[in-house]
Amino acid sequence: MSPERLYALPVIGLVLLAILQVGYGQVMAPSPAPPPSSNGTVIDQGIAYILLGVALAITYLVH
Structure with missing residues (x-):
């Protein structure tokens, strides 16, 4: 190897x-305000991060 x-x-x-x-830091933190509503930008950003990770993995494997 x-x-x-x-x-x-x-x-x-x-x-x-x-x-x-x-992730644990976000769960344990007290939040006096209600969580913000999602208007789809969080989903778009999540998809972008996944695509970025896939591109990075493919680049690493090809290199």
Whole structure:
């Protein structure tokens, strides 16, 4: 197994851990105001992030 693959797994794990911690911070924070209503921009942004991740993965695999 190449050294790049050995280093990639811990880095991916740390990134996922950081993302999970951000999610916990949002859930535990008290919110006095009601959550804002979505007008579709959140869905569009989510799709854009997914497409960006797919493009990054394809670029990594092709390279």
